[in-house]
Amino acid sequence: EVYLEAIDHARQSGRGALVLVPEISLTAQTVGRFRSRFGEDVAVLHSRLSAGERYDQWDLIRQGRVHVVVGARSALFAPLANLGLIVIDEEHESSYKQDSAPRYHAREVAEHLAFERGCALVLGSATPSLESLQRCHVGAHGGVRWARVEMPDRPGDAVLPHVQVVDMTRQFAAGRRSIFSEPLTERLKQIVSRHEKAVLLLNRRGFANFLMCRECGCVPECPHCSTALTYHERTHELVCHSCGRRWPIRAWPDPGTRCPNCGSRYLGAYGVGTQRVEDELHTLFASFGCTAQDVQVIRMDADTTRERGAHQRLLERFDDASCAVLLGTQMIAKGLDFPEVTLVGVINADTTLKFPDFRAAERTYDLLEQVAGRAGRGERPGEVIIQSYWSTHPAIAAVASHSRKTFLDTELAARKEAHYPPFTRLSNVIVWGANHAEVKKTAGDIAAAVRVVCAQAGGKRDGADASYWEVLGPAECPRSRIKDRWRRHVLVKCPIDVSPGPLLSRCVKKLALPAGIRVAIDVDAFNLM
Template identity: 60%
Template sequence: MAQQLSLFGLPEPEEAPVKPKPAAASAQSKPSPEPPAAYASVVLDIPTRALSEPFAYGIPESLANEVQIGSTVLVHFGNRAAAGYVVDTALDLGDLPGNNSLDPVRIKPIEAILSKPLFTAEAARIARWMSREYVATLSECLRLFLPPGGSPRVVKGDDGVWTVERPAVKPIQNRWVMLTPEGFDYTPPKTAVRQRQLIEALQCGPVTTRDLNLLYNSMSATIKALEKRGIVVVEERRAWRGCSEQTTLSSASGKAPVSLTNGQQQALAQIERARLDAHGDVVLVDGVTGSGKTEVYLSAIERVLAAGRSACVLVPEISLTAQTVGRFRSRFGETVAVFHSRLSAGERLDQWDMVASGTARVVVGARSALFCPLSDLGLIIIDEEHETSYKQGSSPRYHAREVAAEMARRYRCPLVLGSATPSAEALDRCRRGTYNGATWTRVEMPERPGLAVLPTVRIADLRREFSHGSRSMFSKPLMEGLERVVERREKAVLLHNRRGFAPFLMCRECGCVPTCNHCSTALTYHERTHTLQCHTCGSSWRVQPYPAPTSRCPKCGSRYLAKMGLGTQQIEDALHQMLPEDVAIIRMDADSTRGKDSHKKLLEQFDAADCAVLLGTQMIAKGLDFPEVTLVGVVNADFALKLPDFRAGERAYDLLEQVAGRAGRGDRPGEVIVQTYLPEDPVIRAVAEHDRSIFTDYDLDQRRDALYPPFVRLVNILVWSANRDDAQDYIGRIAKLLKRRWHAAAPDFLRAGSAVPQVLGPASCVIERAKDRYRFHLLVKSPVGYHVSDDIDACLKEVGSVRGVSVSVDVDAYDLM
C-alpha cells in the first residue's frame, strides 16, 4: 500500500490508480495493522440514500496530525475505494456519535488525505441539519460547502480500476514586476530604449508581465537583464478572476445619499438592534419599490465591516445584474466577491478562494453564495425574499430563507429580508412575532426618497377593446402611452412573460397542437430559428407554419398549422413596425441572454439610448433602476393567474407589483398600463390601487380554508420512471406507509392538540411525462412545528430502492407541476 499512497503525495496528479492486490499476496505481505491514533466520522461521497449516515474509520499515526474536520480522504468501503468527507474526530471510538457498540478491531483505516480541509465544523453541523430537514443525503448537503470544481473524487474506469480524479479547475498565478529600492535611483543608458520604457512603466507601481508585454510587445529579455542586476524583482501572486467586470450603467453606483428617509432610518435601527442582541433575529424590510432598500443594506454592511465581521447578500439570479454588483463594489471596492451562474469555472473558484482567504469580506450572489466560507459571519441579507428562485430545484431541495435563518441562529447574527411584496410565510411569522426561537420584526418603508412617487396604474380591459373592434396586441391606452414616450424622448418597459414567437402552433382544421415526443408539454414556436422547442427538455424540431407552402399538420396533413398566442419575439416585431426607427427596441429573455455578459450588454444598450423600449420576460421586472423610465406596460397580465397552483395568485401579484415599480423612479412621474381580461381579479385590483391587502386578505382566506401554507407545511413527494407501472406502484407504497403511520399516531396528535398530517394522492403530475419519464406525486400537509421530515425519511427507508425508479422529497414545496 506504500506505493499506492505515494501516488497521492504527488503535487498535482491527474489520476491515482487504486489497484486491488491479489488476496494471497496481500495475506503474506500485509503486516498486522497499527492501532489507530484516533477515529473519524466519514461521510462517503457515494450518491445513495442508503449510505447517508457517516461511517467510522481509524486515523493512522502517520496521518494523525493531518486529518481534520473538512478533509477529503480516501477510504475503502466494501470491495471498492471511495472518497469521503471528515465531519468529526475523536480519540476514542465511543466518543463518535452513534458508534458506541462498534468493535475497534473491525474499523478500517483512512488510507490517504486527498485535500486540505474544505469546510468547517459548523458547516458540517449545518449540512447535517439540512440533511434531516430536507430528507437529503448528507453528502449532497456537504457538497454545497465545497469549492467550485468540487473536491477529489474516486471513479471507476472502464478497466474496473478505481482512480482518483482531481478537480480540473486550478488557480492561476500572475507574475508581477516591481522596482527595487536601487531601481528607483537607476538611470538607464540613453541607448537602452527598452530599459527606459520598463523603468517608466514601473514608476507608478508594480505591473504584471502580461500587461507589460501587451504595452511594449515582448519585455521578457529586458526584465531578466534588470532582475539579474537587482534593479527589478519579479514575484508571483495569486490572480483573482472575475473581479475585472466593468459597466457603463449610470445607476451602478452605491454613493451614499446626503440623508436617509424615516423608513430607512427605522429599518437600520432594527437591524442594529438585532446585531447587538446577537440572537439570530430576523428583520423584514417591507418597502415599496424604489424606497431605497439597497441603501439600507449598504449602510448595515458598513457597520458590520467596521466591527470586523463579514456579510453575505443574496439576490435572485435574474436580478444579479452589473447594476447590482456595481453598487456594492463602488461602496466596498475589491472586498466584494460575486457568485452567479454566468461566471466561468475558474472565476467561481477564484471568487470562492477570495472569500476563504479573507481577501473578500462581502459576498453578493445567488442562493449558492450562502455556502461561501465567510469567516465570522455578521450579517445575512436576502433581497426580494419572495422570489421562488431561492428554492433549490434539485436535491437537496432547500429554501435559502430557511437555511439562512438557521445560519443566523448558529452564528448569532441578524437576517435581513427585503421585499416590496413579502411572501405569505414571512408576513405570517412577523404577525406571530417569533418562529423557531427567533424574533421576527417587520419594518415598513412606504415612501420613495426625494421627489419620486409611486406611479399611477391604469387597467386596460381587453374585453372592451375587443368589443370595440380592436384586434391589436396593444390596447389604445398602451399605444398612446408609447407614443407619449417617443414624443418626450423617454423610456418604457414592456413585460410579457412568454418567450419565443408563439406559445404553440395549432391546426385550424383538426385542432392538433404539436407536443414534445419526450414530454407531455406543448412545443413553443421560435420565429428566428423556425423551430418548435420544448422548454422542459430542450428538444427542438424544424417547422414551417402557415402560410409557408411546406406547412403540414403532423396529424391530418393540413396546411393550416397556425401560430397561436403571443411571445416576446412577435411583440418585438410589432414594436419595430409601430415605432420610429430611432427608438431602440431591446428584447431580454432566455433566448437573447444566452451568452456571457449578455444581460449587461443589453442593459447598457438600453441605458445609453436616447429613447428606448425594453421588452422582456420576468427578468426585467426586478433589480433595474432607470430614472428615465416613465412607462411600464404589461401586455397580458392573465397568464399566471389561472395556473393549477395555490401560489399562482401570489406569483402574479409579485410580478406585476415589481414590474410596475420600474416606472417613475426619477423626477418625472411614472405610468403603468396593465392589459387584462380579468380586471375584477383581486390581484389586478390590488396592483391598480396600490393596496396589497385587497389581494392578501382574499388569498389568506383561500389558503386557510384549503389548508395551504403558511397554515401548514407542504411536502411534495415525486416519483418518476421510464416504466409507468413501476413509478405508480412505488409511490403507492410510500402513500400507504405514511397513511398507516399517521393513522396509528392519531391519538398522540389529538392529545397534543395538533392536527394529524394529511396525505393527498398519489396522482399524475400536471406535466405527466418529462424527458421520457412518467411522473407521479403525492402531497403531505403537516402542522407547522411538526418535524414531518423524520416520518417521510423512515418510510422511504422502509420502502427501499427500486432499480429504474427515482424519488425526490421537496419539503416546503413551491413547484407542484
C-alpha cells in the same frame, strides 16, 4: 441604501456581510453599487462564472481578503469568516428554493446560519412572502425573533405610479385585435415623442404559445414530454421548454408549412410570446414614422441571455439609449433601477393566474407589483398599464389600488380554510421513471404508507386545527412526463412546527423500489408542476 448602511455598520464592527440576489441579471448592477461603496472588498459568486473564476472568488473569501459577498442562493455557502450580516434581497422570489438535490430554501438556511453565527438577517422585498409575513405576525420562528419594518415612501420625491387596468374583453368587443390595447398604444406613442423609456412584460418567451392545424386540430407536442411545443419564429423551430429539444418547422402562411398529422398547410400560430411582441413593436413604431435609430427595442428573455455576459450587455444598451423599450420575461420585473423609465406595460397579466398551483395568485401579485415599481423612479411620474382578461381578480385589483391588504385578506382566508402554507408545511413526494405502471404503483404504495403514519401523528381534521395532517394523492404531476420519464406525486400537509422530512424518508425507505424508479422528497415545496 438601507443595505449599504447595514453592511457599512457590520464592516466597522470588523465583521463580514453576505448579500443574496434572486437573478443573475441583477448581480452586475448590484455589484456595481456595492463596489462603488466598498471598493475591491466585494466578491461575486453565481453559476455564470467559469470554474476558474468561481475558484478565484472563493479563494479570496477563504483567505479573508474580501469581506462582502454578493451572489445567488449558492453564495450562502461561501467560506466567509466572522459573518455579521445576511441580506436576502427580493426574499419572496421562488428562485431562492432549489428544486434539485440538495433541496433547500435560502431563507431557511440563512435563518439557521444567522442563529449559529449570532448575526442579523435582513429580508427585503416590496412584496414579502406570506410565510415571512406570518412569522412576523407570530413574532418568532425557529427560536429567533422576527420583526417587520415598513418603508411606505419611495426615496426622494418619487411617487407611486398611476396604475390603469385595461379589460381586454372590452377591447375585443370594440373590434380591437392588436396585442396592444388602445391606452397602451397611445402611451407608447407619447414615450417616443418625449424620448423616454418603457418596460414591457410578457412572462412567456417564443413567438407563439403553440401551433394548431386549422383542418384537423392537431397541436404538435413533444414526444418526450407532456407539453405542447412553443413556436420560435426567428429560427423557424418548435421548441420544448421542458427538455430543450427542437424541430424545424414553418408556420402558415409559409408555403412550406405541413401539419405533422394530416399534411395540411394551415398550421397556424396561436398565443403570444416575446418574439412576436418584439415584431409587433417594430411594426407599431414604424406606423408612428419611427426608425430603429429613433427607438430601440431590446428583448431580454432566456433566449437572448444564453451567452455569458448577455444580461449586462442588454441592460447597458438600454441604459445608453436615449429612447428605448425593454421587453422581457420576469427577469426584467425586479431590481432594475432606471430613472428614465416612465411607462410599464404588462401585455397579459393572466399568464400565471391560471397555473394549477395554490400560489398562482400570490406569484401574479408579486410579479405585477414588482414590475410596476420600475416606473417613475426618477423625477418624472410613472404610469403602469396592465392588460388582462380577468381584471376583477383580487391580485390585479390590489396592484391597481396600491393596496396589498385587498389581496392579503382574500388570499390568507382561502389558505387558512384549505390548510395551505403559511398555516401548514407542504411537502411534495415525487415519483418518476420510464415505466408508467411501476411509477403509478410506487406512488400508490408511498401514499398508503404515509397515510398510515400521518393518521397516527395527526388525528382527525377539526376546523382550523393546527395539529392536522393531510395526504393528497397520488396524482399525475401537471407535467406528467418530462424527458421520457413519467411523473406522479403525493402532497403532505403537516403542522407548522413539525419536521416532516424524517417521517417521509422512513416511509420511502421501507419500500422496495423497482429498478429505474426514483423518489424525491421536497419539504416546503414551491414547484408543484
